[in-house]
Amino acid sequence: MPHTNQMPQEEGIDHSLSLLREGYLYILNRRHSFNSDIFETRLLGKKAICMGGKEAAEVFYDTDKFNRQDAAPNRVVQTLFGKNGVQALDGQPHKHRKEMFMSIMSPNEIEKLTAITKKQWELAVDKWEQMDKVILYEEAQEIMCRTACEWAGVPVQEDEVKGLTKDLGAMFESAASIGPSHWLGRNARNQVEKWIGELIEKVRAKEVNPPENSTLHRFAWHRDLEGNLLDLETAAVEVINILRPIVAIAIFINFTALAVYHYPEERKKLESGEDKYAQMFVQEVRRFYPFFPFVVALVKKEFTWKSYKFEEGTLTLLDIYGTNHDPKIWDNPEVFNPDRFAKWDGSPFNFIPQGGGDYFMGHRCAGEWVTIEVMKVNLDYLANRIDYEVPDQDLSFSMVSMPSIPHSKVVIKNVKRRIY
Numbered sequence: 001m002p003h004t005n006q007m008p009q010e011e012g013i014d015h016s017l018s019l020l021r022e023g024y025l026y027i028l029n030r031r032h033s034f035n036s037d038i039f040e041t042r043l044l045g046k047k048a049i050c051m052g053g054k055e056a057a058e059v060f061y062d063t064d065k066f067n068r069q070d071a072a073p074n075r076v077v078q079t080l081f082g083k084n085g086v087q088a089l090d091g092q093p094h095k096h097r098k099e100m101f102m103s104i105m106s107p108n109e110i111e112k113l114t115a116i117t118k119k120q121w122e123l124a125v126d127k128w129e130q131m132d133k134v135i136l137y138e139e140a141q142e143i144m145c146r147t148a149c150e151w152a153g154v155p156v157q158e159d160e161v162k163g164l165t166k167d168l169g170a171m172f173e174s175a176a177s178i179g180p181s182h183w184l185g186r187n188a189r190n191q192v193e194k195w196i197g198e199l200i201e202k203v204r205a206k207e208v209n210p211p212e213n214s215t216l217h218r219f220a221w222h223r224d225l226e227g228n229l230l231d232l233e234t235a236a237v238e239v240i241n242i243l244r245p246i247v248a249i250a251i252f253i254n255f256t257a258l259a260v261y262h263y264p265e266e267r268k269k270l271e272s273g274e275d276k277y278a279q280m281f282v283q284e285v286r287r288f289y290p291f292f293p294f295v296v297a298l299v300k301k302e303f304t305w306k307s308y309k310f311e312e313g314t315l316t317l318l319d320i321y322g323t324n325h326d327p328k329i330w331d332n333p334e335v336f337n338p339d340r341f342a343k344w345d346g347s348p349f350n351f352i353p354q355g356g357g358d359y360f361m362g363h364r365c366a367g368e369w370v371t372i373e374v375m376k377v378n379l380d381y382l383a384n385r386i387d388y389e390v391p392d393q394d395l396s397f398s399m400v401s402m403p404s405i406p407h408s409k410v411v412i413k414n415v416k417r418r419i420y
């Protein structure tokens with residue numbers, strides 16, 4: 001029997017409220033006070049392990065050690081994820097479903113997506129030039145919703161766009177909320193799942209014919225390991241697993257706008273149009289600003305790590321925000337400094353804004369490449385292609401509400417396309 005030690009332990013019956021109160025900083029605060037990258041606590045009435053940092057990420061993404069089935073709380077499944085989606089699969093069924101997602105992430109498809117994103121920005125700028133003021137968060141969601149649907153082969157009527165944008169937004173805005181906002185998210189999910197399910201039925205009946213490589217086509221015709229088509233609800237959940245997070249890029253558009261505004265000397269470096277500066281800027285936006293606080297899994301079977309025992313079935317949280325702000329990994333983590341990425345070693349475990357590890361074998365975000373490329377287009381518009389004023393407003397953002405969105409939703413005025 002290996003010798004085991006007791007993990008640093010948070011005293012008390014339950015700390016779910018502290019987690020809600022401290023939000024993105026809950027794990028990091030305790031990692032600092034315990035002077036340990038791992039500690040034990042109690043959440044939702046049960047023992048839970050919280051951990052962060054590079055080595056913690058390495059063990060968390062070892063698929064022999066952790067499972068995802070039944071790990072996420074029901075309220076997150078009912079709003080953000082949907083039932084029977086890729087997030088809750090393990091082993092071969094996960095690998096097979098994940099291949100379906102990764103099959104649409106080819107360089108060719110991503111190029112199509114960035115071309116659509118540019119087209120939608122051009123159309124939006126035409127409109128914004130006529131508007132008194134632009135609430136960037138709302139407009140960005142609409143740009144991304146139109147982009148997502150066109151790329152995914154999902155036909156939407158003009159009069160449906162605003163409603164769909166709101167519904168997809170509600171799914172990620174409501175995951176951590178309680179009360180009416182949470183129910184808004186659940187209703188939105190039910191409605192969109194029904195609509196996409198009907199669309200998939202029409203694709204299978206050849207009444208709707210999306211392009212061959214599109215999400216809608218591939219997911220409608222995907223077969224599971226037994227050779228069966230996915231049931232309509234699951235197929236709809238997975239199509240939404242593409243549409244919803246593309247709309248969520250609107251949050252990064254808001255943070256990109258903040259960074260462009262608050263760090264003019266970094267913005268200046270973008271004027272050359274060189275991809276390396278845009279890449280580093282986008283990486284730093286993903287590292288610096290809060291988005292996903294943590295990811296969760298259950299211990300698959302008992303193991304010992306760093307002399308600490310992980311008991312089977314224990315809920316385990318990996319600190320995403322805290323790993324991206326870990327002073328052992330990043331010099332001056334609270335400074336916005338894109339240049340730090342010139343020296344980054346590319347490790348899949350120390351920079352994890354969209355999860356870590358392997359895309360195909362593990363749960364790392366299927367849309368990370370897409371997010372980076374789309375963010376570069378957004379950045380180019382916000383930094384180089386349009387001029388605008390940023391009037392007085394509350395640009396602060398919460399470290400508690402999840403997801404965090406700048407309080408004013410970033411208002412811009414007098415938008416003008418730059419003439420070169």
Ligand code: HEM
Binds near residue numbers: 098291320
């Ligand atoms: C908007 C910015 C985004 C953020 C911050 C984000 C973050 C994440 C995180 C933290 C995970 C979980 C990783 C884990 O469980 O270990 C994840 C999973 C996932 N993301 Fe994203 N994501 C984003 C955009 C996207 C986009 C644009 C897509 C699709 C086009 C996408 C599709 C997915 C899918 C399908 C999964 C589940 C993967 C799996 O369980 O194997 N995400 N994302």
